[in-house]
Amino acid sequence: MPELPEVEVVRAGLARWVLDTEISAVEVHHPRPVRNHAAGPDDFVARLLGVRILDAVRRGKFLWLTLDSGEALLAHLGMSGQLVLVPPDSEPERHLRVRLGLAGGVPEREGRELRFVDQRMFGGLSVVPLVPTPDGGPGGASERAPEPLVPQPVAHIARDALDPSLDEEALVARLRRRRTGLKRALLDQGLVSGVGNIYADEALWRARLHYARPTETLTRPVVRSVLAECRAVMGDALRAGGTSFDSLYVDVNGSAGYFERSLAVYGRAGLPCLRCGTPVVREQFMNRSSHFCPTCQKRPRNARW
Template sequence: MPELPEVETVRDGLARHVLGRRVEDVVVHHPRAVRRHAGGALDLPGRLAGRTLSAAVRRGKYLWLVLDDDAEEALLVHLGMSGQLLVRREDTALTLPPPEHLVHPPTPPPLPLPAAAPGASADSALTADSALTAESALTAEGALTAEGALTAESAPTAESALTAAPGVPSDPERHLRVALRLDDGARLWFVDQRTFGHLLVADLVPTADGRPGGQGSPVPALPEPAAHIARDPLDPDLDRAAWARRLRQRRTEVKRALLDQSLVSGIGNIYADEALWRARLHPRRATDRLTQRAALELLDASEAVMREALAAGGTSFDALYVDVEGASGYFARSLDAYGRAGEPCRRCGTPMRRESFMGRSSTFCPRCQRPSRG
């Protein structure tokens, strides 16, 4: 799942490519991608057509595009496991990362993808004899335009939700879920192989602390569905001392606390392992046994690793994470903990250990990150 550095890389790309552009029309190719939008696939195109994208904002793993200058609504995006926002222009081909650019952790090989189903391109319209009625469009896997017309999209199968084989980029047109056409001819695509991500138009509500909603925000507001999300380690408005006190008041394990998006946002399994390794803390260390200094050092470590990952364009293990121009990040080459089970610790040489944790795993050094450290 994309974490803070990957989502911030996407936000920065959107800020450079689409701000100030007006949405000309919208095509929903898969209703699941807008399942959390109150009006569903029939309503979203009309809510976006004619609106200007005035700001690109991120808090943690949530990303939104402020609509118009009055900043009352935003297009909220959560990338889920495999979501991508790609900017494509008529005169340029989409750039995909070459296989050799990708670095992969030692994970079991995924099942192969089935061959792509033949059919029309993602932007082509259905012929008259295969057009769906307005009533059937509510449950169909077709694409809805602002006028209610339909475009072709093959129904996803259980097999198509599987991760692509390492080094094999997913086909962006095959997994295109929502397409926005902008007034300068560019198209903003939401591509999602696993369809766990989603888009919706949401009201902006005031932030609890009266400060800007997130990175790139011009106003102290954020989308209502993201109001519970805490500030992240890169947010200049994060009260670091207060955060450390809240962490120490929790009666839980430190890694579990790092993954709690209501305490600190943007950290997932990759960067939790990396931050804990840098701070020399065992993933199961009790938060109420941490000193204030140790808690602040953990926050510093989280910020440092995320800034380094951001400078590298994020972490890509396969083609499921790319920036808005289709390029993958390369921070995977610099990981100190995640995915390095059995390899020597970069500090002391002890083999790194991997343990199950919350349905996932933790990778740590049993010597540098002893449970008793605090």
């Protein structure tokens, strides 16, 4: 599933090419990807036709386009969702679900289409109201000055580790009060957003901490170091265009990311740890997997899952 770096790469591409364009045409090719638009596909189309795109914003793994109608086009990529920009006469993608015609904006993108392609259809689009952010700060990542607004379905999502408005000391205190395993806490989008399975494993390897380390045993400096490693690994992934294991994740131009080449433990079960040479271990965790080095990341005797 795309995590923060992959979604940020998509958001940045949208910010470059679709701001100040008008949505001139809307086609819904399958109802499932607009299932979260409660009023149905016809209303989804009606709310988008003729509106102008003002900004592209991201919080955690969610991104949205703010519209001059006062609403937002909210996108969640799910497992395989893609937002791609193509010429309008391009052949329809095999798993094309929604297409938006764009007019105006950057001259070289005049007449382009923004298409939502989703093989597995766990992702989706919806037009939703904007509400004030709980802390009064900016809604999320954006090149423009984002307003203190977020889409209503995203209001409960915490700020992410790369957000300049994140109150790190408050996050450190909240995490230390939890009585759970460290990785489970990092994956809690109500605590800190954007960290998924890949980057949690990578950050914990960098921090030399086991994923089941009890959060209540962590000192403040240790928690701050884990958050720093989360920022570092996601920053590295951003510079590499994200992590693509297959064709399901691409940027708005259809290009894959190449951070997979730099992964230290995720997906490397049985291969030598890049630090000490011990074979990397893969274990089942929360209906997914955890990858770690059993030498560099000692399992605590009081492990919490």
